[in-house]
Amino acid sequence: MDKVNVKGKGENVGRNTALPVSGDTRRRVIEALEAINKKEYGRKVKIDELVSALLPCLNPETVKSLQEATLSPTDRLERDHRAYVAEHGEISLVDYHNKRLSGEIPPPNRPSSQGVSAH
16 A cells, blocks of 8 residues: 655545654554454454544543643743733733743633643
């Protein structure tokens, strides 16, 4: 079967594609497939079937946690600044940052994103 790089939405439909994953993720997927395929009868479960079966298990909390894990400190600061401006009125990012550092403006209360690490 042809292996091609994923280029964009709708391209390479019906063909195998390469998805970039870390070596650790690849190892874990292969180990999971080996465990799933330890059976006496039937054909082997393929990676595509495993991923397709797991995608519906994604819930909004997991999606939010994954999105949060990708934010840099600068992203978080800018997001918090925008929320502060929306609630309290205009203040420059520099002034907001200085007031956060001095403690004049407390950090926003956000639920922590536990269980997801950014790799």
